[in-house]
Amino acid sequence: MRRLSGLLSPMLVALFATGAAATTKINLGVVTKPGSAQNIVAEKFKELVEARSKGEFEVKIHHSASLGNETEILQQIQMGTIQMGIITSGPFDTFDPVARVIDYPFLFKDNEQADQILDGPLGQEILTSLESSGFKGLAFSENGFRNLTNSKRAVKTPEDAKGLKIRVMESALHKGIWQSLGANPTPMPWPIYSELEQGVIDGQENPLWVAEVYKMYEVQKYLSMTRHVYSAHIDVASLQWWNSLKPEEQTLLQASMLEAAKFQRAENRKADAGRIALVKDKGMQVEEHPDVAAFRAKVAGMKDMELFKDSKVQGLLQRMMAATR
Numbered sequence: 001m002r003r004l005s006g007l008l009s010p011m012l013v014a015l016f017a018t019g020a021a022a023t024t025k026i027n028l029g030v031v032t033k034p035g036s037a038q039n040i041v042a043e044k045f046k047e048l049v050e051a052r053s054k055g056e057f058e059v060k061i062h063h064s065a066s067l068g069n070e071t072e073i074l075q076q077i078q079m080g081t082i083q084m085g086i087i088t089s090g091p092f093d094t095f096d097p098v099a100r101v102i103d104y105p106f107l108f109k110d111n112e113q114a115d116q117i118l119d120g121p122l123g124q125e126i127l128t129s130l131e132s133s134g135f136k137g138l139a140f141s142e143n144g145f146r147n148l149t150n151s152k153r154a155v156k157t158p159e160d161a162k163g164l165k166i167r168v169m170e171s172a173l174h175k176g177i178w179q180s181l182g183a184n185p186t187p188m189p190w191p192i193y194s195e196l197e198q199g200v201i202d203g204q205e206n207p208l209w210v211a212e213v214y215k216m217y218e219v220q221k222y223l224s225m226t227r228h229v230y231s232a233h234i235d236v237a238s239l240q241w242w243n244s245l246k247p248e249e250q251t252l253l254q255a256s257m258l259e260a261a262k263f264q265r266a267e268n269r270k271a272d273a274g275r276i277a278l279v280k281d282k283g284m285q286v287e288e289h290p291d292v293a294a295f296r297a298k299v300a301g302m303k304d305m306e307l308f309k310d311s312k313v314q315g316l317l318q319r320m321m322a323a324t325r
C-alpha cells in the first residue's frame with residue numbers, strides 16, 4: 001500500500017502541475033470493417049486527436065457494426081449515448097431530408113467538384129442543417145462514386161438493369177433512383193454479403209473500394225461503372241455532447257476531423273485504378289463505359305418528386321444543381 005502510494009503520488013503531482021484533465025473517451029461508430037473507407041477516416045482522426053490533445057481525448061473506434069447498422073448508430077449519436085460516427089450520407093436522409101441533395105443522381109461531375117461544393121458554403125449549409133436533428137456535422141469524407149454490380153448480366157443501359165433485385169441503402173432517395181431506373185430495389189442495412197451469396201438479391205451498388213474490401217468479385221460477376229451517385233460520409237458528433245465541450249476542444253476535434261477527411265479522400269482516389277485491375281483479375285466482367293446519358297435521362301425528373309417537395313430541400317437542390325452545372 002505504502003509502496004503504491006509512493007509510486008502514484010509523483011504521478012498525481014505531475015498531472016496537477018501540468019493541469020492535465022482526466023481522459024475523455026470518445027466512442028465513435030462505423031458500420032464497416034477495418035480497411036474500409038469509414039475506418040480510414042476514423043483511424044486518422046484517432047491518431048491526430050490523441051497526439052494533439054496529449055492524451056486528454058481517447059478515441060475508441062467501434063467498427064464492423066458492433067454498435068448496430070448506420071441508422072442505429074445515428075440514433076445513438078442523436079440520443080448522446082455515443083459521441084461520434086463516420087456515416088455514409090445515404091441513411092442521413094431519414095433524419096434530415098436536406099442530406100439527400102448530396103446523393104442526387106449524377107449531381108457531381110468529378111471528385112474535384114464534389115470537394116469544391118462540399119468543403120464550401122453549400123456543404124456547410126448541409127452540416128448546419130443537421131443540428132436541428134441533434135447532429136454536429138464536422139466534415140465530409142467519402143465513400144466515392146457508386147457503381148452497380150450484379151450476378152445476372154452485363155449492364156450497359158437502364159434496359160439491362162430492368163427487374164434486377166438491387167439492394168439499396170436505407171434511404172428513400174436511393175430506393176427512388178432504382179425504381180426510376182426500372183429495377184427492383186430493396187433497402188437493407190450493410191453488410192449484405194450473405195444475401196448476395198444466397199441470391200436473395202441480384203445486385204448492389206457501391207464505390208470500388210467495397211468490391212475490393214468486401215470481395216464482391218466472389219459473389220458478383222458484373223460491374224458497371226455507372227457512377228450514378230457521389231456518396232459522401234458525413235462525419236458527425238452528438239450535438240448535445242459537442243455543446244458540453246470547451247471551445248478549444250471543439251477547435252481541436254473539428255480541425256482533426258477535416259484533416260482526416262481530406263487525407264482519406266486522397267487515399268481512396270489513389271487506390272481506385274488498382275481496384276479496377278484487381279476485380280478484373282478476380283474474374284469480374286467490367287463495363288467501363290455504360291450508356292450514362294440513358295441512365296441520366298431516366299432519373300432527370302427526380303427533382304420534381306415528393307422527396308424534394310420541401311421548400312428548404314428543393315431550394316438547396318436548385319442551388320447545388322446551378323453550382324455543379
Ligand code: EAX
Pocket residue numbers: 032088143169189190205206210231
Ligand atoms: O460500405 O451501405 C452502404 O452501401 C454503404 O455504402 C456502406 O458504406 C458500405
